[in-house]
Amino acid sequence: MKLNFQHNMAAHCENGVTSNLLKFYGVNLSEPMVFGLGSGLFFSHMPFIKLNGMAVTSFRPWPGAIFKRVTGILGIKYSHKKFNNQQNAMQELDELLTQGIPVGMLVGVFNLPYFPKEFRFHFNAHNITAFGKEGDTYFISDPVMENVETLNTSELLKVRYSKGTYPPKGRMYHITEVPKNIDLKSAIVKSTRKTAKDMLTIPIPMFGVKGIRFMAKRIRKWPAKFGPKDAALNLSQVIRMLEEIGTGGAGFRFIYAAFLQESAELLNQPWLNDVSKEMTEIGDKWREFAYLAARCFKKRDGGEVTYDMLADILMVIADREEKVFHQLKQIKL
Amino acid sequence: MKIEEVPQDQGFLVEGKLRDVCYAVDENGQYTKKLSTGWDPKNAAMVMAWDVVFERVEEVRSKVLAGDLSPIAFYMELNVMDAQILADYTGLSKFKVKKHLKMKKFLGLEPNVLQQYATTFNISVEDLQNIEKIKQFELKHEA
Numbered sequence: 042m043k044l045n046f047q048h049n050m051a052a053h054c055e056n057g058v059t060s061n062l063l064k065f066y067g068v069n070l071s072e073p074m075v076f077g078l079g080s081g082l083f084f085s086h087m088p089f090i091k092l093n094g095m096a097v098t099s100f101r102p103w104p105g106a107i108f109k110r111v112t113g114i115l116g117i118k119y120s121h122k123k124f125n126n127q128q129n130a131m132q133e134l135d136e137l138l139t140q141g142i143p144v145g146m147l148v149g150v151f152n153l154p155y156f157p158k159e160f161r162f163h164f165n166a167h168n169i170t171a172f173g174k175e176g177d178t179y180f181i182s183d184p185v186m187e188n189v190e191t192l193n194t195s196e197l198l199k200v201r202y203s204k205g206t207y208p209p210k211g212r213m214y215h216i217t218e219v220p221k222n223i224d225l226k227s228a229i230v231k232s233t234r235k236t237a238k239d240m241l242t243i244p245i246p247m248f249g250v251k252g253i254r255f256m257a258k259r260i261r262k263w264p265a266k267f268g269p270k271d272a273a274l275n276l277s278q279v280i281r282m283l284e285e286i287g288t289g290g291a292g293f294r295f296i297y298a299a300f301l302q303e304s305a306e307l308l309n310q311p312w313l314n315d316v317s318k319e320m321t322e323i324g325d326k327w328r329e330f331a332y333l334a335a336r337c338f339k340k341r342d343g344g345e346v347t348y349d350m351l352a353d354i355l356m357v358i359a360d361r362e363e364k365v366f367h368q369l370k371q372i373k374l
Numbered sequence: 375m376k377i378e379e380v381p382q383d384q385g386f387l388v389e390g391k392l393r394d395v396c397y398a399v400d401e402n403g404q405y406t407k408k409l410s411t412g413w414d415p416k417n418a419a420m421v422m423a424w425d426v427v428f429e430r431v432e433e434v435r436s437k438v439l440a441g442d443l444s445p446i447a448f449y450m451e452l453n454v455m456d457a458q459i460l461a462d463y464t465g466l467s468k469f470k471v472k473k474h475l476k477m478k479k480f481l482g483l484e485p486n487v488l489q490q491y492a493t494t495f496n497i498s499v500e501d502l503q504n505i506e507k508i509k510q511f512e513l514k515h516e517a
Binding site: 284321324328 | 375380386387388390391392393394395396397398399403404405407409410413414415416418419420422423424426453454455459462463496515
């Protein structure tokens with residue numbers, strides 16, 4: 042049995058699963074629209090949370106936030122569950138599929154057989170959709186893959202019960218109810234205000250625009266604090282987070298610019314096109330940062346690029362993002 | 375980023391299987407999707423992450439060949455695990471896993487315990503016990 046489910050590639054797995062599930066129920070939203078409605082743009086730099094022994098830098102909110110916010114803001118109802126018992130987790134999945142319901146799942150990538158080996162770190166917040174089963178084979182729509190993939194029962198069980206930080210514990214979700222009328226315009230306004238608010242007003246220095254400045258300040262100190270080797274390692278980890286698979290380039294800034302462009306037309310508010318253009322330029326600036334950072338940590342330029350220079354670029358980015366979000370905060374219908 | 379600037383620096387991604395979706399503007403300023411096979415700065419960051427792993431694996435390998443640490447320690451590092459993750463995967467206690475990282479303890483392990491480790495590492499028990507295989511193991515990344 043295979044549901045009539047359209048697999049569309051997306052930059053980011055959570056956008057992709059959300060957009061593909063909504064499409065199945067007749068709600069056609071592009072990836073940038075899903076990302077924007079989910080207030081997916083964010084920044085945080087958290088020295089107290091470690092990944093590979095280094096500070097975590099993130100360009101988006103916590104995993105699961107986008108799906109939750111998009112469905113919430115559009116009035117779509119869903120069911121969400123985790124399982125202590127592995128057999129129950131698979132049985133319930135099978136039952137939903139038999140009822141013709143595609144199921145989103147949180148999985149770890151470490152044991153995901155179709156992923157290239159180099160990407161298989163212990164990352165436990167990947168999203169996929171199962172949309173059919175024949176014999177022992179599940180049909181899987183993984184938004185970062187170009188084609189539909191398959192997993193057998195034991196493979197799927199392994200990724201649903203991967204271990205490490207925040208294990209998925211068989212988490213799965215499916216849409217239960219879609220309202221007849223969806224008010225996309227007011228949803229755009231609400232979610233844009235939320236994004237702006239999150240980027241501007243969280244009173245802790247690690248988040249939003251303040252977080253970018255906070256990271257810049259720390260980066261200046263890295264060479265003295267960590268020594269050249271570990272400073273380079275820390276920097277390379279920032280670049281991995283900024284440009285990892287799924288950001289659509291420049292830590293989601295381009296996807297967000299695409300959302301603003303789409304919204305300009307939907308709301309008939311041309312000023313959003315100007316903001317979109319500015320966001321694109323900010324994205325380019327982030328890419329310049331990545332390019333120079335890579336030269337710095339590869340040490341190919343004989344020390345020409347310094348940590349101070351990189352911090353300066355971040356300060357410029359922070360100023361420009363601050364301006365953009367002050368504009369976006371004023372959005373009205 | 376303009377469409378023609380979407381980088382195509384072949385690295386870890388595989389065309390026709392997994393590529394990076396990028397959002398970029400076309401000549402009319404309209405955003406569109408374009409697939410990328412990779413970008414040098416990103417590839418370099420990836421190489422660096424794996425080099426750190428490989429460095430640790432090398433260190434452990436020499437200790438395994440010296441008869442100090444066990445093959446479990448080698449495959450644990452190779453799979454970017456620590457004792458806690460390994461304990462979670464095998465269902466053994468972290469305390470036991472730490473003991474099994476020593477060659478002395480490893481040599482006395484029951485077949486069913488060895489099997490638990492082998493399953494976690496996706497290898498056979500024979501391979502887990504094969505020191506020659508560890509000696510020959512080639513550490514490399516694709517890009």
